[in-house]
């Protein structure tokens with residue numbers, strides 16, 4: 032994964048829980064451009080653990096002067112977002128990967144409908160800038176619990192195509208109304224909690240939408256869980272995975288090389304074979320099929336965990 | 347006339363799996379000639395497919411009009427040719443919403459052009475159902491002069507535009523809704539294989 036050291040040039044609170052971070056090249060060089068929906072992986076040396084978290088870019092894809100991300104502080108999470116909020120200051124240098132896009136717009140579409148729940152607004156902030164430049168028809172629906180929590184409000188353009196739904200104010204998002212009357216050639220993009228993505232899929236199915244016109248991205252954060260051990264088939268080495276560590280992070284800490292790209296169970300890059308499994312793999316990825324999950328012969332170490340006697344990996 | 351079974355060919359060659367009812371969803375239906383029988387079979391499987399259907403029929407010498415009209419589609423119209431049905435069909439596509447199903451039944455030439463039109467209007471390919479009925483004549487584009495010859499039933503055939511003798515390929519252009527015809531005697535001018543009837 033190509034990466035470079037960038038300077039934190041600005042940190043700004045957007046809401047009590049969400050802050051915007053801007054990164055620039057220390058020498059002022061232009062950064063590679065990207066496309067709306069792309070993310071970068073931020074490296075965080077956090078108390079002996081090297082965390083790498085993926086965050087959607089929210090800045091203008093055609094502006095190479097810097098990269099911006101918006102991060103929600105998850106105190107119950109594994110610590111990556113907390114690290115950014117508490118340990119990082121303006122002027123710091125951080126290692127940032129090149130942008131990768133696993134949630135791009137389908138440019139064959141005649142219209143784009145974006146549905147965001149909470150912090151799921153982030154990829155759309157860059158896509159809105161891309162769509163404005165392409166002059167393509169779109170509408171965006173942004174759902175949040177309360178106005179105070181809706182960090183995206185500060186970053187959304189005032190436009191009749193941008194619809195804000197604040198459930199606390201009784202203005203809930205009506206998916207049937209959104210999906211029931213879209214012209215041919217519309218593609219829908221959903222980013223937010225899993226429940227929202229499922230609701231869009233169900234409503235879409237009810238109105239006869241083909242699955243290929245519905246795109247989604249869930250928050251990419253490896254879930255914490257009980258510590259467990261894995262054995263590596265080639266070396267016989269045993270690696271212990273901590274409660275707030277992913278299997279991928281534990282393997283990296285043990286100097287075992289595993290390919291990765293999204294670190295969120297979506298891209299398929301980290302797919303690893305399982306030699307034997309006495310127990311249950313807790314699959315959290317969106318890559319393997321239900322059948323493959325049931326067979327327990329493959330695991331996605333970036334998000335999945337294990338419970339049981341022994342798990343021997345093809346590494 | 348039953349559904350046509352074509353012999354397996356290259357990936358480019360369109361296949362027509364037949365019409366399957368999708369329930370009472372908004373629908374556009376375009377039937378040509380014996381394609382009417384496919385719509386009648388469809389409605390016999392599930393009469394509710396007609397509830398929100400806009401059905402356009404091109405009789406092409408096959409008189410199924412009264413039976414189709416009796417199916418109770420939300421809207422029923424006849425047109426003497428695909429060309430004359432095109433304005434109505436385009437308007438129906440322009441007004442359609444995501445979730446609409448398109449049912450096409452008839453010749454390859456009609457289905458090919460109607461699919462190209464629907465895709466250009468943004469209809470997802472998964473929303474298109476096709477069933478071949480009737481003539482197996484092909485709509486052929488000459489790859490040399492780009493002229494289209496309709497109703498080709500022999501291989502080789504003579505391009506109605508430039509006069510070259512063309513070999514009938516299974517290579518199909520989804521954009522044009524036409525098969526590709528290639529000069530059959532380019533290497534050996536005048537030596538043309540015996541003319542054969544096109545087979546399914």
Ligand code: FES
Pocket residue numbers: 290291292293294295296297298299300301302316318331332333334
């Ligand atoms: S790194 Fe993308 S699925 Fe694991």
